[in-house]
Amino acid sequence: MSWSKSFADPIELPNGRVLRTLRDAGHYVTGLSKADQSKPHWQIDAHELMMAAERGGILMLAEIAVRQALAHGQPKPATAPRKKAVKKYKLIRSAIHELLRGQSRNSAPQSLLPDSHQRFTNSG
DSSP, rough: OTTTTTTEEEOOTTTSSSEEEHHHHHHHHHOOOOHHHHHHHHHHHHHHHHHHHOOOOOOHHHHHHHHHHHTSSSSSOOOOOSSSSOOOOHHHHHHHHHHHHSSOOOOOGGSOHHHHHHHHHHHH
């Protein structure tokens, strides 16, 4: 592999510049200040770029490392609340659990037992 290998998806920088290859990303990292380069997320990025370019490492790991380093310190996007409805069996299960909570493990409320079982328990 070489430094000219292209990323699967180009990486757009906040200033509008686009990183398309390992070389572009390497130049970007080396252009950072020494203080920024010494930060752990950029160290990981540089390591993954070198592994992908010079030692046959996985290109996708290098791309992910660049994206994570660029996103470091930025707030995570707010997630939308779930709009999927609760499944009915979960509601029924919760209701049964609430009914049984106060009961002993061996006795179930008579209203929850099938009719055939109620006949045997009541005939006694």
